[in-house]
Amino acid sequence: MRPTSRGIGLAAGALVLLAAGLRFGYVELAVLGAAGLLAAVWAVLFVAWRPTLALTRVADPDRVPRGEPSTMILTLRNAARRRSATLAASDSCGGRPVTVPPLRLRAGRDTTVTYPVPTHRRGRIAVGPLRVTRADPLGLVRFAQAHGDPVTVWVHPRILPLSAIPAGVTRSMDGRSDTVPQGSITFDTLREYVIGDDLRRVHWRSTARMGELMVREQLDTSLPRLVVLLDDRAASHTPLTDGMSASFEAACEAAASVVAAAAREDLPVTLHLVSGVSEEGFSPLDALTAAEPQAASEETFRTATTRLRQQKLGDTLIFLTGPGGRADLGQLATVRTAYPLQVSVVLGGTGRAHPSGWSGGMLVLNAEDGDTFAAEWNGAAG
Structure with missing residues (x-):
């Protein structure tokens, strides 16, 4: 909770007026000073109440080619049963502040706001946390609090249409190249047995040495890589x-x-x-x-x-x-x-x-x- 420059000025002026009124017997000055101090105290009490918020953040989609649209969806729930609140908020998007529409939070209800994520540059964009600000109507005291964990939006490079790719010097069994007459399957590595594996691929020597079923992983060397x-x-x-x-x-x-x-x-x-x-x-x-x-x-x-x-x-x-x-x-x-x-x-x-x-x-x-x-x-x- 921090007083604004207006709040500091009002509190200082109220103290001066109250002290001058009491010192020199000017009732009007004392009343003005007391009213200013009461306004400052009321502002503190107003901001001291803060709604309990639950925030859900979803990027739709969270992976997108450069230049394609992505939307950040924020859903906030006001856990208070009776009191509503209107809050100002801003989000952090790639280290830059993004203004979020005013949040009108009804008691016990969900409020959803959306805004576009800038995707004009390739890279990882960290979005969040949401910074919610509550202030009194006179603007004397302001309180800001971060809500929710940040999420990452992945802006991929553009994918350009390519009509073909090199087929290499080997041949896949569906006929991509004709350098060799047939494809071939060869041993690649060993791995643990999982349900559904062909028992004919079990490597019994490794199984006996390691104490658990090990199967051979095959590789089609005829497929261009x-x-x-x-x-x-x-x-x-x-x-x-x-x-x-x-x-x-x-x-x-x-x-x-x-x-x-x-x-x-x-x-x-x-x-x-x-x-x-x-x-x-x-x-x-x-x-x-x-x-x-x-x-x-x-x-x-x-x-x-x-x-x-x-x-x-x-x-x-x-x-x-x-x-x-x-x-x-x-x-x-x-x-x-x-x-x-x-x-x-x-x-x-x-x-x-x-x-x-x-x-x-x-x-x-x-x-x-x-x-x-x-x-x-x-x-x-x-």
Whole structure:
């Protein structure tokens, strides 16, 4: 509870009037001073009563592509049985205050208010807590209190329409490529038995050693596997403008589009960042939402390519970078044996200076932004 500047001025003036009236015998001044003090005391008592509020916060939806609408729904319940209250409130949305319509809380009733969440920028937006303010009608005393836990709205990169994706050099059994005559199933890993597993896949030697049923997990090596490598080094991208790098935002959109296209075709795809920064348990779209340009040394890209070569995560490598990463395209030749098909996309530059085409055994696409990337990609696929 805090007095306002008006409240402080009124209380100070009332004390002066009351003291002067009593000191010099002016009844009128004493009455005015006493009235001012009574108003201040009444304001304190008025604000001292605070309704007991229960807040429920829902983001609809809580994951949305950049530019698509998302709505925050606040439901407040006044637990008081008899007294209603009208409160002013503001919410915190991405660290910025958002004015909420006045809350008219009837006793024992729910009140629902909504407001749009700004989704014009990719990223994680923390929304909340709700700051409820109660003041007396004269504006002498104000009390503010936070209610509810914050929630996170994930603004994903835009997903651009891609007509096709590289099929790699292997063949899935539904005929995506014809490099090999048949698909093949091979051992991948061991895991604990769960109800419904085929008992023919039980690995009895491991079961005897570990004391519980272990089954073999199989992998279809004939299915093309895509690896998307996003260059998140700050030096590879255009400088920040209003907190964003245009080429990095375009690279995130390109990565999200490739991942979505692979999922649509039921192809395995993994996302990796050059910096090696990873968020455990995140989906690829959530990881792209949280990605930010990182300050990295010259050895960071070399370390990333070494890691890809050693782990051999797929057969098709799609590298997404900015204008500053063009000089590193030659290093991708070191992973050619592990990833025979390579596509490099340089975003943020102009296609006039560097036209798209095959270079050094890889397909290099040049695009100014996400929309240009989709056009270049679809043109190459056609």
